[in-house]
Amino acid sequence: MALVQTTGPSARAVSEVVRLDGHVLDSLVLVKVLDTIVDAGASYKILELDVGTTNRDESHVRIEVSCPDEAALGALLERVQVHGVNREGQEEAHLVPVDQDGVLPDDFYSTTNLPTWVRLSGHWVEVGQPEMDCAVVVDLDGTTARTLPMHRARRGDRVVVGMHGVRVAPPRRSAGPGEFAFMTSEVSSEKPKGLTVERVAATLRRARLHDVGGQSRGILAVCGPAVVHTGAAPALAALVREGWVQALFAGNGFATHDIEAAVLGTSLGVPLSGAEPSEHGHANHLRVINTVRRFGSIANAVDAGWLRRGVLYECVRAGVPFVLGGSVRDDGPLPDVISDTAAAADAMREHLGGIGVALMLASTLHAIATGNLLPATVETFCVDINQAVVTKLADRGSHQALGIVTDVGLFVGDLADLLCGPDWRAQVTRGP
Numbered sequence: 520m521a522l523v524q525t526t527g528p529s530a531r532a533v534s535e536v537v538r539l540d541g542h543v544l545d546s547l548v549l550v551k552v553l554d555t556i557v558d559a560g561a562s563y564k565i566l567e568l569d570v571g572t573t574n575r576d577e578s579h580v581r582i583e584v585s586c587p588d589e590a591a592l593g594a595l596l597e598r599v600q601v602h603g604v605n606r607e608g609q610e611e612a613h614l615v616p617v618d619q620d621g622v623l624p625d626d627f628y629s630t631t632n633l634p635t636w637v638r639l640s641g642h643w644v645e646v647g648q649p650e651m652d653c654a655v656v657v658d659l660d661g662t663t664a665r666t667l668p669m670h671r672a673r674r675g676d677r678v679v680v681g682m683h684g685v686r687v688a689p690p691r692r693s694a695g696p697g698e699f700a701f702m703t704s705e706v707s708s709e710k711p712k713g714l715t716v717e718r719v720a721a722t723l724r725r726a727r728l729h730d731v732g733g734q735s736r737g738i739l740a741v742c743g744p745a746v747v748h749t750g751a752a753p754a755l756a757a758l759v760r761e762g763w764v765q766a767l768f769a770g771n772g773f774a775t776h777d778i779e780a781a782v783l784g785t786s787l788g789v790p791l792s793g794a795e796p797s798e799h800g801h802a803n804h805l806r807v808i809n810t811v812r813r814f815g816s817i818a819n820a821v822d823a824g825w826l827r828r829g830v831l832y833e834c835v836r837a838g839v840p841f842v843l844g845g846s847v848r849d850d851g852p853l854p855d856v857i858s859d860t861a862a863a864a865d866a867m868r869e870h871l872g873g874i875g876v877a878l879m880l881a882s883t884l885h886a887i888a889t890g891n892l893l894p895a896t897v898e899t900f901c902v903d904i905n906q907a908v909v910t911k912l913a914d915r916g917s918h919q920a921l922g923i924v925t926d927v928g929l930f931v932g933d934l935a936d937l938l939c940g941p942d943w944r945a946q947v948t949r950g951p
């Protein structure tokens with residue numbers, strides 16, 4: 520560790536040398552890091568800058584950062600670590616045992632969603648299941664480490680405290696031309712939508728190809744009720760049926776309206792055929808919830824032959840797991856909804872292994888909740904009519920997300936056209 524005291528006007532200032540390695544120039548990561556340092560009222564000196572000789576080469580930068588005091592320096596290093604900035608040095612990670620179930624040591628290291636390593640007994644050990652806003656727990660013999668959500672901490676768990684002996688890597692840049700570029704935090708609102716949909720379709724095709732090659736890269740769909748309201752449920756159902764979705768996260772609203780549309784042909788009482796809303800249509804979704812509660816689960820409703828189409832029907836038929844997380848807005852709720860939100864997040868975590876691409880479709884709540892759980896290496900597309908949602912997702916730490924500001928109904932329909940061919944549209948006209 521290079522901790523030095525500076526002299527001059529700020530005689531008590533402290534400095535530390537940090538490193539940044541990777542594709543940090545073309546992804547503008549270095550610029551973001553330097554901006555963050557200056558915005559924090561600190562100063563920097565670039566000690567080394569090795570940019571390689573081709574644009575495939577990684578760059579290596581050593582920066583001396585100076586702050587007025589240790590507290591400011593610690594806070595700043597935490598902020599720049601989300602961009603892959605690491606302290607120099609080989610110091611061991613500091614471990615402290617948990618002394619109360621569900622409570623972490625005060626100075627616990629708070630994780631980013633980047634690939635992370637901790638230094639244990641002279642070796643860098645990769646942290647399993649990268650997830651932001653967690654702690655890092657080390658097993659008893661000190662050879663493995665994994666992220667630990669606060670509520671899962673148990674007395675005696677050995678948790679990393681402080682930032683010493685912790686390293687992160689910015690996500691690697693994609694390998695081929697036209698591939699998804701990580702760390703761009705792009706929002707596409709004024710670009711041709713056709714090209715954007717093609718880019719998403721190409722990413723999903725690549726994910727499936729990798730599956731064939733033995734490398735699991737599942738596709739996760741995260742859905743809000745607007746998917747059904749805009750008439751996109753049949754397109755999403757076709758994507759599930761044809762193997763383009765390996766896990767689905769949503770809430771009571773999406774699931775209820777998907778089933779309402781499948782059984783009654785309405786979404787929140789509005790006929791999806793375009794007909795005039797019927798007088799008592801507003802209660803349709805409540806009647807649907809009530810009936811599914813009588814069946815005991817959505818799968819039972821499918822087995823009984825009552826639910827015969829729709830997104831969740833296709834999930835049950837294809838064995839695609841779904842997690843329905845609860846909220847205080849929920850009517851009913853459906854029996855499959857997990858109303859304990861910590862338990863819902865745990866259930867979502869169970870399905871993230873092997874997920875390579877996430878499609879967030881018109882849900883602020885569930886998109887951001889899922890973004891909090893995903894490693895930065897998962898290629899993420901957030902489709903929403905409101906630019907603030909996709910910006911918020913990136914601001915919350917999901918820097919890898921590509922925001923697509925558009926109507927979800929048009930987007931999912933176009934995606935199904937590209938991936939499933941035009942035949943799925945014939946099923947829509949048949950209706951419930």
Ligand SMILES: NC(=O)c1ccc[n+]([C@@H]2O[C@H](COP(=O)([O-])OP(=O)(O)OC[C@H]3O[C@@H](n4cnc5c(N)ncnc54)[C@H](O)[C@@H]3O)[C@@H](O)[C@H]2O)c1
Nearest residue numbers: 745770771772846849850881882883884903904905926927
């Ligand atoms: N009856 C019910 O029980 C019921 C009904 C609705 C929602 N909920 C629950 O409330 C919680 C929050 O709901 P939510 O996720 O829908 O709300 P949300 O406000 O978190 O997200 C809705 C999103 O849809 C976007 N959107 C709206 N129209 C769109 C369009 N045409 N194209 C693209 N994006 C569009 C909005 O911009 C917004 O981001 C969820 O858990 C949900 O299940 C329950």
